Amino acid sequence: MLALRERVVRDLIDKADEVPVTLVVLIAYVTMAFLTGLPEPDPEKLAAYGSMRAIDVGNGEWWRLFTSSFLHGGLLHLAMNSWALIQLGPAVERSLGSARFLTVYLLAQLGSGLAVALVNDPFQPVVGGSGAIFGILGAIVAMQMRQGRHAFSFLAYEGPRRLLLTILAYLVLGALIPFVSNTAHVGGLVGGFLAAFVYLVPPRQASATLQAWRAAIAALFLGLTFYAVLPITRWDWNWIQEEQAPTNALAQRFRLAKLKSYHGRNDVDASDGAAFNRDMKRRAEGK
Amino acid sequence: MTETEPAAPPARGPVSWAGRIPVVAVWCCASLPVLLYLLQRHDPVLAVEVANTLTTWTIRALVAGGGLCCAGLILYPPFPAWLRRFSDRVRRSWTVDSRPLTQALADLEHFETAQKHFEVARLSWLRTDLGTVGPHAARAVELDPRMPQAHHLLGHYLARVGALPQALLAFAAAEQLDPGHAFGEAQLMQARTLSLLGRHGEAVALFERHSAEHGGGHRSNYWRGEALASAGRTEDAGRAFREAATDPGQKLPAEENWFRALARVKCWRYGSAS
Numbered sequence: 234m235l236a237l238r239e240r241v242v243r244d245l246i247d248k249a250d251e252v253p254v255t256l257v258v259l260i261a262y263v264t265m266a267f268l269t270g271l272p273e274p275d276p277e278k279l280a281a282y283g284s285m286r287a288i289d290v291g292n293g294e295w296w297r298l299f300t301s302s303f304l305h306g307g308l309l310h311l312a313m314n315s316w317a318l319i320q321l322g323p324a325v326e327r328s329l330g331s332a333r334f335l336t337v338y339l340l341a342q343l344g345s346g347l348a349v350a351l352v353n354d355p356f357q358p359v360v361g362g363s364g365a366i367f368g369i370l371g372a373i374v375a376m377q378m379r380q381g382r383h384a385f386s387f388l389a390y391e392g393p394r395r396l397l398l399t400i401l402a403y404l405v406l407g408a409l410i411p412f413v414s415n416t417a418h419v420g421g422l423v424g425g426f427l428a429a430f431v432y433l434v435p436p437r438q439a440s441a442t443l444q445a446w447r448a449a450i451a452a453l454f455l456g457l458t459f460y461a462v463l464p465i466t467r468w469d470w471n472w473i474q475e476e477q478a479p480t481n482a483l484a485q486r487f488r489l490a491k492l493k494s495y496h497g498r499n500d501v502d503a504s505d506g507a508a509f510n511r512d513m514k515r516r517a518e519g520k
Numbered sequence: 521m522t523e524t525e526p527a528a529p530p531a532r533g534p535v536s537w538a539g540r541i542p543v544v545a546v547w548c549c550a551s552l553p554v555l556l557y558l559l560q561r562h563d564p565v566l567a568v569e570v571a572n573t574l575t576t577w578t579i580r581a582l583v584a585g586g587g588l589c590c591a592g593l594i595l596y597p598p599f600p601a602w603l604r605r606f607s608d609r610v611r612r613s614w615t616v617d618s619r620p621l622t623q624a625l626a627d628l629e630h631f632e633t634a635q636k637h638f639e640v641a642r643l644s645w646l647r648t649d650l651g652t653v654g655p656h657a658a659r660a661v662e663l664d665p666r667m668p669q670a671h672h673l674l675g676h677y678l679a680r681v682g683a684l685p686q687a688l689l690a691f692a693a694a695e696q697l698d699p700g701h702a703f704g705e706a707q708l709m710q711a712r713t714l715s716l717l718g719r720h721g722e723a724v725a726l727f728e729r730h731s732a733e734h735g736g737g738h739r740s741n742y743w744r745g746e747a748l749a750s751a752g753r754t755e756d757a758g759r760a761f762r763e764a765a766t767d768p769g770q771k772l773p774a775e776e777n778w779f780r781a782l783a784r785v786k787c788w789r790y791g792s793a794s
Contacts, residue, residue: 383615385614441652460553465557489565494568497572497575
């Protein structure tokens with residue numbers, strides 16, 4: 234029975250490996266770019282097709298963690314990410330196989346989306362596949378570490394050293410250029426690295442310690458996803474609950490929770506409520 | 521010593537408690553959102569208050585930890601020595617060549633020899649993968665009971681997992697098969713295990729024999745000092761600690777440096793050299 238199940242899984246992976254994931258992702262990028270408008274996309278359409286704001290994810294729209302990866306904020310954004318995908322995707326996909334490549338891509342995107350949902354301003358929309366592309370870079374580093382004689386033997390070679398410098402340069406550029414979410418890049422990089430380093434290990438090399446780490450990291454991903462979808466201690470989520478509360482008493486509790494969360498301390502008073510309203514008004518005017 | 525047959529190690533090798541800390545920390549972080557959710561079901565304000573308190577205390581703990589580290593680096597000799605030993609061990613475990621291990625494991629799928637099992641156990645020991653060391657070292661001993669290095673490694677493993685009586689048998693077997701094995705390391709470990717088992721008299725005698733035959737290092741002198749102190753010979757213990765704390769005038773390996781640092785602290789209590 235076990236052998237049969239293993240054979241079925243193997244057959245499924247073999248079938249999935251026949252699908253060129255890089256090409257499919259690239260087609261998705263271009264199609265979504267046409268649907269949302271070129272050269273400058275319509276923000277309403279971006280929101281409708283799945284751009285990501287932490288507040289929307291916290292409001293039950295978890296799928297935005299993934300869909301934002303296929304949307305882009307303009308022709309230049311699309312061109313840069315498509316170019317990076319074409320440069321990196323086929324080689325990594327040939328090396329890993331399509332099914333594993335897709336897994337790495339999606340886990341990297343999940344890491345990127347979680348980083349944005351947990352760190353960024355909850356009202357800031359994010360689009361773009363760069364988080365997942367950084368994840369592919371992280372996966373390449375992980376593969377180099379796993380395939381060498383030891384974890385850092387790859388540093389002896391010029392190519393991998395340049396790859397690390399390239400990642401560093403992109404992160405520095407991301408920090409300097411406005412409207413670039415470096416949080417998403419770092420999240421994707423970590424997600425892709427962990428996916429490849431912890432999970433894509435030949436069974437012979439998977440020690441008891443690695444098994445323990447696999448379980449712990451899977452639990453961490455699940456826990457963070459749970460928090461991103463139900464950010465119960467974040468002010469924006471409590472604000473929505475306050476608005477939707479069926480009773481006045483419950484609305485008061487959510488209001489207090491919102492203020493404590495917004496100010497990051499437990500002793501709040503009426504002046505903190507006024508400060509919150511002032512900040513929200515300023516935020517609305519800025520928008 | 522007439523005992524030569526080491527007992528079998530536990531079937532499933534354990535992970536050291538220190539190695540478990542990061543994994544447990546990750547599990548705690550992973551379970552936090554669920555715990556907060558359960559609290560929130562009870563009272564939304566309470567969940568936020570707990571989150572705020574946790575954040576505040578985490579920041580305070582990090583700041584205090586940083587301060588303590590700085591103070592420790594300056595004031596407490598074992599702390600920098602421990603850091604050096606820790607980084608040395610981490611560097612070694614991450615830079616062990618994995619190819620021979622993979623090759624040996626692949627070979628073992630087709631034929632098994634004591635040497636192959638020993639090779640797997642030795643490389644896994646360097647990678648601090650205790651779960652793999654125990655079964656392979658035990659199998660090596662089982663296949664070739666006259667292999668002192670396998671007994672020695674099995675002894676190290678058993679001592680690490682806390683099976684001291686069995687570790688003592690393994691070190692004794694290694695020493696009996698090859699007197700002075702590993703430049704006296706088996707004998708030294710035998711003495712240390714005796715000391716840890718509370719047989720201080722025997723331990724002191726063996727430490728002194730080791731010192732006479734192989735010369736005393738910082739580690740052996742420190743352990744000898746501990747055994748002497750436990751046996752009630754305070755004067756001799758102080759002398760041993762002072763020998764262990766002697767400045768060698770050159771850079772020591774991380775492990776020896778750690779024991780020298782510990783000995784320096786012991787000298788605060790037992791008196792430094794006049």
